[in-house]
Amino acid sequence: MSSTLPDPTPTPATADRESAAVRRLREELDQERGSRREAQAVLDAVLEATSQDLYQKNQELSRLNAELEARVRERTSEAARAVAAAERADAAKSEFLARMSHEIRTPMNGVLGMLDVLRSGLSDPRQAGYADTAHACAASLLSIIDDILDFSKIEAGKLELETLDFDLHALMRRLILLWNREAERKHLSLELAIAEGVPRAVAGDPTRLMQVLGNLVSNALKFTAQGFVCVRLEREPAAGAELVVRFAVEDSGIGIAREAQRTLFTAFTQAEASTSRRYGGSGLGLAISKQLLGMMGAEIEVSSAPGRGSRFSFALPLTLASRPLAVADAAAGAGTRPERRFDVTVLVVDDNEVNREVAAVILGAWGCRVAFAAEGHAALERLRAVRPALILMDCHMPGLDGFDCTRAIRSQESATQGARLPIVGVSASTSREERVRCAASGMDDFLPKPLSLEAIGALLQRWCAGAPSAPAPARPAPASAPPAALALLDDAHLAEMRAAAGADFAHLAARFAQSSREQLAAMQGALRRQDLPVLRQAAHKLRGSASALGGTALAARCADIEWRARAGEAIAAGALAELETLRESTCRALTGAAAAPGGR
Ligand code: ADP
Secondary structure, eight states, X not given: OOOXXXXXXXXXXXXXXXXXXXXXXXXXHHHHHHHHHHHHHHHHHHHHHHHHHHHHHHHHHHHHHHHHHHHHHHHHHHHHHHXXXXXXXXXXXXXHHHHHHHHHHHHHHHHHHHHHHHHHHOOSHHHHHHHHHHHHHHHHHHHHHHHHHHHHHHHTTOOOOOOEEEEHHHHHHHHHHHHHHHHHHTTOEEEEEEOTTOOSEEEEOHHHHHHHXXXXXXXXXXXXXXXXXXXEEEEEOOSSSSEEEEEEEEEOSOOOOHHHHHHTTSTTOOSSXXXXXXXXXXXXXXXXXXXXXXXXXXXXXEEEXXXXXXXXXXXXXXXXXXXXXXXXXXXXXXXXXXXXXXXXXXXXXXXXHHHHHHHXXXXXXXXXXXXEESSHHHHHHHHHHXXXXXXXXXXXXXXXXXXXXXXXXXXXXXXXXXXXXXXXXXXXOOOHHHHHHHHHHTOOEEEESSOOHHHHHHHHHHHHSOGGGOOOOXXXXXXXXXXXXXXXXXXXXHHXXXXXXXXXXXXXXXXXXXXXXXXXXXHHHHHHHTOHHHHHHHHHHHHHHHHHTTOXXXXXXXXXXXXXXXXXXXXXXXXXXXXXXXXXXXXXXXXXXXXXXTOO
């Protein structure tokens, strides 16, 4: 607004003009004020509306936030409840599995054991055939149950492998024997081809290996209508491992299409939808095999084409056995029919009547006399009247259980300086913990249920076959009776061992030389530290391997040291120096025996 200021001395005409101009200016001013007020009012209204809106939005946000927080809280506690419920369900499942496995195996023990004995005594081939079939059915029922339990156990990460010494060749013969009948029924040839260089005495988990191979052979037989099934073993170059054996199961059957091969090892899957209708099966076998092999350090491979047969194979890392094979293990696979008799008394401690009966019948078949006790206190009472050569001690019994009963027997023995009775823990649970508990309570050996003719035969061979192969350390003769009175080697036992081990005997002798040196060094170290439990364990190990090879004098001297360490008696350093001399002469004699002609 650019206007010049009015002249300070106005005329009447200019005064009129001026007042008109002033009026106009005023009006304009008023108008402008009015517009401003309006604009302000509009602005205020807009501001009011906006802030109202903002306020409402803010309120809404706060409400949503609170709702969200409440929901999160609810979800969190829901999740916590779900986790707790899942944990409870998992614990209940494990408990259920353990219980089921025990409940099912106990009566199956009765069925299988009785059928085992029944068929061994039948001379009519037809009846023997029926008994064999019944046995096979019971065994296959047990194996289906085992499959389901195993799969759940593997899923839950609860399956444990064992490491045991076993005769690989005998195990393979047993595998073929187990499936021979089925092969004959289908007019298929079932072959075993073990390449040269595959050792017999190895260490690993024979039960799980048999499970995998049994599954592969059973599939091969199932899916082959004519031709052959062959189990092939070859030693492979081992990088980093002591021994690697490739196992292959080949068949001339229907084969598997390439697409189906990819899902073959997935649980509950079969190559074709029609398979379960035509051939049966749960589709679990290969999934379990793959997982078991994975745990053992091997990977399963398949090569197959429709109509061209299949080949399933895996390269399994094993180790050589730490002990030579027991004769009974070596003989296993020939279909056990008791040929030799053990003229001894065995005390069977078991709370289950059927189990006692089964044990009695099997022991009877091996020529043993049997005494019974239904729990630990009764066993202690029974031992006042009978002096058994061996005790089969059920681990889990009401009253005094097998572990405590064994402890009581051992403490009585050391109080009275009585001879040590061989005690074998018997249990349906084959876990490592169970075996460790057995050993810790003072048991000498372990026998898994269900009991079999063959396993008890091997046990009797181990513990009751005569002084040298019964490594239970009887309280050794007092120091005045020189251990030198014992022959260095037991010739008869040695001959038996050489026959059983064949060409592997030289290897066993060399292995013994090395392991015995290590065990003696362990004993010396333990003596320096006055660590009696370790000293006792090393002496026990050395005694076991010496006596298994017929090293009678060395075994007896170890037994003496083991006994002293157990009783907490002082052991002179000179005793170990003498032991070393004895060990060296034993090793020399064994190496000499291995080189001499006369082995198989
Ligand atoms: P199942 O209990 O059904 O036999 P597996 O896991 O052992 O379960 O096998 C899965 C599927 O793989 C079988 O149903 C079959 O279709 C196929 N299979 C396995 N082995 C062979 C074989 N040797 N020849 C042909 N097919 C096979």
